[in-house]
Structures are given as C-alpha cells and as structure tokens.
Amino acid sequence: MNKPIELKETYYRKDAKGALMAVDMIRPADLLEDEMVHKIMSFAKDLSAQISHFKNDPFTDLSDVDHLDDETVRKILTLGTELSSKIAHFNCHTIGDLSDFDAMLAQKHSAWWRGKKGNCTYTSVDGLQRIEMQVQTSVDLGLELRFAKHLVEECLNEWDADECLNKWGADARPEIRAIITRAFDSGKEGKVDRSELFLLLRLDIDDPRWNEAMRAIREAIRVTTSKEYVRFYERDTLEHPWRPVIIDVAKT
Known part of the structure; x- marks a missing residue:
C-alpha cells in the first residue's frame, strides 16, 4: 500500500515515476482510482491465495480420482463449488465497481471517460498495481x-x-x-x-x-454477444516486470 509520508506537515505519496508528490497535488480522480485499485487488488490477492491453496492441498489432489472414496470426492466438490461461487461473486463486484467508477467520471466530464468498448486500465498512483478490463465481442x-x-x-x-x-x-x-x-x-x-x-x-x-x-x-x-474479462497485475518496484494475480482455478 502506497501510504502517505508526512514531511514538514505535508503528506506525500510516491507517483508512477517513484518521485514523492504532495497528496494535495494529486487529482481527486486519481486518488479515487488508487483507492479502488488497492481495494480490489487486496481481495484479488486473497482469493488467488485461496485458489492456490485449494489446488496445492494434497486433500484435493485428483490425479488418482478413481481410488478416492465417495465422501472425499463430495468434500472436494463442495470446496470447489464454494470457491467457484466466491470467484463469481468477486468478478461481479469488481466489474460493478469499475463500471461505477467509469460512470462517475463520465458524469463529471459529460463524456465517456474510457473506450466505448470498455477496454481500459486502472492503475495505482505509485504504478505498482494495475487492473485491466477487456470486452470481447462476437460479430455477425x-x-x-x-x-x-x-x-x-x-x-x-x-x-x-x-x-x-x-x-x-x-x-x-x-x-x-x-x-x-x-x-x-x-x-x-x-x-x-x-x-x-x-x-x-x-x-x-x-x-x-x-x-x-x-x-x-x-x-x-x-455485435451479437459481449463478454467482459478482468485481469490483475502487480510488481514489486517500477523496474520489475508485471506479475499476474490469477483468479482462475484451472490456471493456478
């Protein structure tokens, strides 16, 4: 978290170039975007950790599913169903939060702030966390x-x-x-x-x-169908490459 640093009664935060910038000089919209990105990324990382635990837990190992007893299979299925529900709930809320943020900026500027197709990127003020939303359409x-x-x-x-x-x-x-x-x-x-x-x-x-x-x-x-995809990325420093935070049981 890019917490404010107090120097001589003035609060500063690191920007995407690594320089300290007075919080008062950061645009309110950027601060709101930063807050939203950090909140969503916090949930994303926690959910990604749960998925990783589920995949790597010896209890849920399905490599020899033919020899698992019925009770074990049912427990694994229950855990998987609960996790799938969490992922769906998280995706729904994330897309809702991003859409609400876009709508707020659109109302403020009397125009669509993002691309018409919904493809856009949301970044933290320090440039270390990023959320991408892409819309894939089918055309006839x-x-x-x-x-x-x-x-x-x-x-x-x-x-x-x-x-x-x-x-x-x-x-x-x-x-x-x-x-x-x-x-x-x-x-x-x-x-x-x-x-x-x-x-x-x-x-x-x-x-x-x-x-x-x-x-x-x-x-x-x-355009016959449209589907939204959200991807999450983070990096340790501005010099490091982006690292995906995966919210997908099949890819973890």
Missing part, C-alpha cells in the same frame, strides 16, 4: 454485405486504368486489388474473413460507389 454480418460486394465488384470492373488507385504507386495497385478480392472470399467454410473485410474500411478510394459500399459494410456489422 448482415445482408448489407451482399450489397457492398456488388458495389465493390462494380468498382473493380469499371475503374479505368486504375484511375481511382493512382494515389498508390504502380507497384502497390495489384496488392490493393488483392486485398479487395480477398475481403469477400468466403473460403471453404463459406465464411468471410472479417479481418480481411475490415481492412477495406481503411482504404481511402475516391469513388462514390466505393464510399457507399463501405457504409454498407459498417451497417452490416452487428
């Missing part, structure tokens, strides 16, 4: 993609002497055409490679049909 593509493909094919067939591709050198034009062709290649499984498709959105091509096709691609993108 709608029927607008067919319209986009039709327009793009029109462009490829009618561009006169690569007129719309002149901003790239002659050597680059075949590659640009290859990118466009690969984007709509459904492959053996009949599915479009989204990464190839999204590359098209980065190409700046001066053609109204092209721009309409890119708009259709954007409208075709539909």
Whole structure:
C-alpha cells in the first residue's frame, strides 16, 4: 500500500515515476482510482491465495480420482463449488465497481471517460498495481454485405486504368486489388474473413460507389454477444516486470 509520508506537515505519496508528490497535488480522480485499485487488488490477492491453496492441498489432489472414496470426492466438490461461487461473486463486484467508477467520471466530464468498448486500465498512483478490463465481442454480418460486394465488384470492373488507385504507386495497385478480392472470399467454410473485410474500411478510394459500399459494410456489422474479462497485475518496484494475480482455478 502506497501510504502517505508526512514531511514538514505535508503528506506525500510516491507517483508512477517513484518521485514523492504532495497528496494535495494529486487529482481527486486519481486518488479515487488508487483507492479502488488497492481495494480490489487486496481481495484479488486473497482469493488467488485461496485458489492456490485449494489446488496445492494434497486433500484435493485428483490425479488418482478413481481410488478416492465417495465422501472425499463430495468434500472436494463442495470446496470447489464454494470457491467457484466466491470467484463469481468477486468478478461481479469488481466489474460493478469499475463500471461505477467509469460512470462517475463520465458524469463529471459529460463524456465517456474510457473506450466505448470498455477496454481500459486502472492503475495505482505509485504504478505498482494495475487492473485491466477487456470486452470481447462476437460479430455477425448482415445482408448489407451482399450489397457492398456488388458495389465493390462494380468498382473493380469499371475503374479505368486504375484511375481511382493512382494515389498508390504502380507497384502497390495489384496488392490493393488483392486485398479487395480477398475481403469477400468466403473460403471453404463459406465464411468471410472479417479481418480481411475490415481492412477495406481503411482504404481511402475516391469513388462514390466505393464510399457507399463501405457504409454498407459498417451497417452490416452487428455485435451479437459481449463478454467482459478482468485481469490483475502487480510488481514489486517500477523496474520489475508485471506479475499476474490469477483468479482462475484451472490456471493456478
């Protein structure tokens, strides 16, 4: 814990560069973030220790499960279920705390403080503890993609002497055409490679049909599911590498 240090009636705390900074000079939002990070990390480390104990306890060793008696298996199952419940409870509260913190800052600044997708990092003032929240989304593509493909094919067939591709050198034009062709290649499984498709959105091509096709691609993108992941890290000093605090029975 980065406890304040009193010097000449002024309280200081170490910042992320290791220098002492007067507490009064630290932004209130940073102090709130620091308090939240330390609180969550304290629970995370305690829970990680419980998981490690469960995994390493000879009593819960399942390497020879066929020879364990029924009562022992039931006790291990009970312990595992209780631990799983703790993990779920901790994850729920952690995501709630992080979301509440974001909402508070968003209200204060009249804008979303973090990324729209929820991917963000929370760090202690001293830079020794860090929490990362990532949002993984699943995307489907709608029927607008067919319209986009039709327009793009029109462009490829009618561009006169690569007129719309002149901003790239002659050597680059075949590659640009290859990118466009690969984007709509459904492959053996009949599915479009989204990464190839999204590359098209980065190409700046001066053609109204092209721009309409890119708009259709954007409208075709539909987020179907979204899942949040929280990861925890700490380090002993600013020179040390980050060390994960694992909250996962399977990985401990």
